[in-house]
Structures are given as C-alpha cells and as structure tokens.
Amino acid sequence: MRITIIAGARPNFIKIAPIVHALQLSQKVNVNISFRLIHTGQHFDKKMSGDFFEQLGIPVPHSNLEAGGGTQAEQTAAIMIRFEAELTLHPSDLVLVVGDVTSTMACAITAQKMGIKVAHVEAGIRSGDWTMPEEINRLVTDSITNYFFTTSEVAGDNLRRSGVEDERIFFVGNTMIDTLLKNRQRFVAPEIWDRINLITGEYLVLTLHRPANVDQEAQLKELLEEIIVNSRQIPIIFPVHPRTAKNLANLGINAPNLHFIEPLSYLEFNFLVERAKLVVTDSGGITEETTVMGIPCITLRNNTERPETISIGTNELIGTDPANIKPYFDKLFNGKWKKGSIPPLWDGKTAERIVDQIVKIYE
Structure with missing residues (x-):
C-alpha cells in the first residue's frame, strides 16, 4: 500500500x-x-x-x-x-x-x-x-x-x-494532541522568558492573525488597547504573525507590559502557553492545546469550528467586539474561570x- x-x-x-x-x-x-x-x-x-x-x-x-x-x-x-x-x-x-x-x-x-x-x-x-x-x-x-x-x-x-x-x-x-503530549516534556523556554523574568501564571500570551481582527487598523488598535487596559499590568507576550506586523507598525501602540516578539518555534511557543495565566487568540488549533493543558483561553472570533473546546474545555468564544474583553478578564482575575476537561480520545x-x-x- x-x-x-x-x-x-x-x-x-x-x-x-x-x-x-x-x-x-x-x-x-x-x-x-x-x-x-x-x-x-x-x-x-x-x-x-x-x-x-x-x-x-x-x-x-x-x-x-x-x-x-x-x-x-x-x-x-x-x-x-x-x-x-x-x-x-x-x-x-x-x-x-x-x-x-x-x-x-x-x-x-x-x-x-x-x-x-x-x-x-x-x-x-x-x-x-x-x-x-x-x-x-x-x-x-x-x-x-x-x-x-x-x-x-x-x-x-x-x-x-x-x-x-x-x-x-x-x-x-x-493528532495535534498526539504531538503535544509526545513533546510536552521537551518544551524549551524562549529567550524572552529570562530576559524579562517571566513567572508562571503571571503573564498573558496573545496571538492574532485573522482578517477580521488585524486588517482594519482601528479594530486592531481597539482590541490591543482593551487587552492592555484590562491586563492588570501583567506582561502580555505577543508573537507577531507576519500578517499582523504590517498593520502594527502604523498603530503607535506602546505599553510597558506589552512585548512584541518574533514568531516562536513549536517547543518555545507551547512552553509559554503551558505556563500562562491566559491565552488570547483567534486561532483554532491553539484552543485545542490550551484545553488539554488546562490553560484559560479567550477566542476573539464570532464562530468556531472547535466547539468542544468551549463545551468541554477551557476556551470561551467572545466575538470580535473589543467591549467584550473586560467581563472575561474580570472573571479570570477574580478566579472564576471554568476548570474544563479533556475531550474524548x-x-x-x-x-x-x-x-x-x-x-x-x-x-
């Protein structure tokens, strides 16, 4: 065969x-x-x-x-x-x-x-x-x-x-979870971990690349500003997708706790995710990984093809309206995030x- x-x-x-x-x-x-x-x-x-x-x-x-x-x-x-x-x-x-x-x-x-x-x-x-x-x-x-x-x-x-x-x-x-579980003991700290002295459970990971979030500068700026305002000043680590980098250059966003970094390798990125307090993303696959690792996750989309990450896992689908961010950040920082579990198989x-x-x- x-x-x-x-x-x-x-x-x-x-x-x-x-x-x-x-x-x-x-x-x-x-x-x-x-x-x-x-x-x-x-x-x-x-x-x-x-x-x-x-x-x-x-x-x-x-x-x-x-x-x-x-x-x-x-x-x-x-x-x-x-x-x-x-x-x-x-x-x-x-x-x-x-x-x-x-x-x-x-x-x-x-x-x-x-x-x-x-x-x-x-x-x-x-x-x-x-x-x-x-x-x-x-x-x-x-x-x-x-x-x-x-x-x-x-x-x-x-x-x-x-x-x-x-x-x-x-x-x-x-199969994405097969890869995650096989490599979990091999995750490696990226350079930023030691450079800014990150502490487990005391930072956020952010990824954005979908057109609805990054193609319009006003939308991207509002999302970032809401995340910054509601982050309680803990570090926000943002590996920047090439699609997003083009628009970020014109926004003039500057906050002491927001750290733009280059895209990371698989082992480096998941090292950060596994130790984060929260992941904010518009990716589908990342919501599967956070669900298995038990990390709270917010998805900035109006729909998802992975509903089990919400019904079973740690993910919340909140839409693309920046005004929706505050209530979920409040829930997180008040210790009221759902526990979640791992989907069958x-x-x-x-x-x-x-x-x-x-x-x-x-x-």
Missing part, C-alpha cells in the same frame, strides 16, 4: 508528525506499507528549517512543490498542477490530507481526478462562516473524501447531516488508530 501524505503549512506538519511515526512503526510489521511526505510549499516559513523537522522527529519531505504565493485561485491551480505531476511520477493508493488549508482541498481534488482515494484527517469540523477560506476548503474536501477521520462526535454529526455514511466515518481523536493515540484503520481498509 502506497500512501501520499500532504502538508501545506506549519500546522499541518504538527498534525501529520504522529501519523508519520505510526506509519514508520507499522512498516516494521507490515512491509507492504510505504509513504511519501509532500510539502506543497503553500506557506513559506523561515522557521520551517531542518530544525523544525528535527524538533517534531519527522523526515524532511520527499518533495516540495514550491507552490506558494499568488491569489487563492493561483495558489490552488499551482498546487494542483504540481501535485498531478508528483502523482504521475510516484503513483499512490491513498492520498491523506489534514486540516483545512488550500493544499488540503487542492490535493484532494487532484487525487480524485486521477482515480486515487482520499482520506481526510480532521474531517467534519465546521464554523458555518463561508467568509473564511478555510471553511470553503473543508466543505469541498469533505464533499469528495472517501474516508473521514474525526476529532469529535460533533464533527461526525456534521458529516452525517451532509449525507456521509457511518461506515466511512472514524472517530479517532486529535484526545489521549495521544490518535495516529495509531488512524493507521490501524487504514491497514484494515486495505487488507
């Missing part, structure tokens, strides 16, 4: 790392399994060096399609053209895609056009917001997927409502279940 694994951006590699490890273990007892790891090059990240792959313990990709840049349509087309050439040179029995980036959708379409079955890891999650490119990617990918590996029962229910049969849905858990064994299921399908 020949499997082609697709990753298009840094978070994808975090999700596929445990699948690669599980496949490598399976190869020791099943010599008929082989895989190729393909980086589409959708996102260029200077931290995607050899050190990144070494941190996650995965091989450097067999091929980089270098299909980054351009508009959504240009990028989709470039990925499809180059991935078609890859599959022509290296035929596959199954293309495995993860998450919801453009590469996920583009490679799923290409595989199906070439008569190759598709498995989608993290299938079925939905925000209901069609203004998000990721939501379109999810919908298209799941409409042409053969095997659906889900992180929650909610995701499975979403698929069933769209007409997917039960026998094609496999509730396996969350987020136990570090998801990748094993995925590979076991694939082997059963192809026996």
Whole structure:
C-alpha cells in the first residue's frame, strides 16, 4: 500500500508528525506499507528549517512543490498542477490530507481526478462562516473524501447531516494532541522568558492573525488597547504573525507590559502557553492545546469550528467586539474561570488508530 501524505503549512506538519511515526512503526510489521511526505510549499516559513523537522522527529519531505504565493485561485491551480505531476511520477493508493488549508482541498481534488482515494484527517469540523477560506476548503474536501477521520462526535454529526455514511466515518481523536503530549516534556523556554523574568501564571500570551481582527487598523488598535487596559499590568507576550506586523507598525501602540516578539518555534511557543495565566487568540488549533493543558483561553472570533473546546474545555468564544474583553478578564482575575476537561480520545493515540484503520481498509 502506497500512501501520499500532504502538508501545506506549519500546522499541518504538527498534525501529520504522529501519523508519520505510526506509519514508520507499522512498516516494521507490515512491509507492504510505504509513504511519501509532500510539502506543497503553500506557506513559506523561515522557521520551517531542518530544525523544525528535527524538533517534531519527522523526515524532511520527499518533495516540495514550491507552490506558494499568488491569489487563492493561483495558489490552488499551482498546487494542483504540481501535485498531478508528483502523482504521475510516484503513483499512490491513498492520498491523506489534514486540516483545512488550500493544499488540503487542492490535493484532494487532484487525487480524485486521477482515480486515487482520499482520506481526510480532521474531517467534519465546521464554523458555518463561508467568509473564511478555510471553511470553503473543508466543505469541498469533505464533499469528495472517501474516508473521514474525526476529532469529535460533533464533527461526525456534521458529516452525517451532509449525507456521509457511518461506515466511512472514524472517530479517532486529535493528532495535534498526539504531538503535544509526545513533546510536552521537551518544551524549551524562549529567550524572552529570562530576559524579562517571566513567572508562571503571571503573564498573558496573545496571538492574532485573522482578517477580521488585524486588517482594519482601528479594530486592531481597539482590541490591543482593551487587552492592555484590562491586563492588570501583567506582561502580555505577543508573537507577531507576519500578517499582523504590517498593520502594527502604523498603530503607535506602546505599553510597558506589552512585548512584541518574533514568531516562536513549536517547543518555545507551547512552553509559554503551558505556563500562562491566559491565552488570547483567534486561532483554532491553539484552543485545542490550551484545553488539554488546562490553560484559560479567550477566542476573539464570532464562530468556531472547535466547539468542544468551549463545551468541554477551557476556551470561551467572545466575538470580535473589543467591549467584550473586560467581563472575561474580570472573571479570570477574580478566579472564576471554568476548570474544563479533556475531550474524548484526545489521549495521544490518535495516529495509531488512524493507521490501524487504514491497514484494515486495505487488507
């Protein structure tokens, strides 16, 4: 059985790392399994060096399609053209895609056009917001997927409502949490930890990158000002996404407890998250990690594709209105944040279940 694994951006590699490890273990007892790891090059990240792959313990990709840049349509087309050439040179029995980036959708379409079955890891999650490119990617990918590996029962229910049969849905858990749990003892303090003498439980971590929050300077400025005003003067550590950096330059925000830093490595960033009093973010994946680590989290979005982080975990969805920030900060500093728990099957064994299921399908 020949499997082609697709990753298009840094978070994808975090999700596929445990699948690669599980496949490598399976190869020791099943010599008929082989895989190729393909980086589409959708996102260029200077931290995607050899050190990144070494941190996650995965091989450097067999091929980089270098299909980054351009508009959504240009990028989709470039990925499809180059991935078609890859599959022509290296035929596959199954293309495995993860998450919801453009590469996920583009490679799923290409595989199906070439008569190759598709498995989608993290299938079925939905925000209901069609203004998000990721939501379109999810919908298209799941409409042409053969095997659906889900992180929650909610995701499975979403698929069933769209007409997917039960026998094609496999509730396996969350590979992102596999990576988190495997590496938790390896987290390493970033340079800022000692430079400003951070103390566990006495600082906030902030990440922002979504257009609704960072593309309009007035909105970004109001959000930052509200966070600063309500932070009780404890340090705010803000690893700045390149998208956000462009607009920050014009805002003139200057507070003694606000620290802008470069994006961090996986092990450094999660070191900070695990010891934070609160994480404020508009990311989806970070809310999963805070839930497992038991760290309070505020999501500055009007919707989420990961409702289990709210119903079960430590996350609160508060919208993008800066006025909503104060009540939640008050709740935090008054010691009234919900405790939260870990969603079912987020136990570090998801990748094993995925590979076991694939082997059963192809026996």
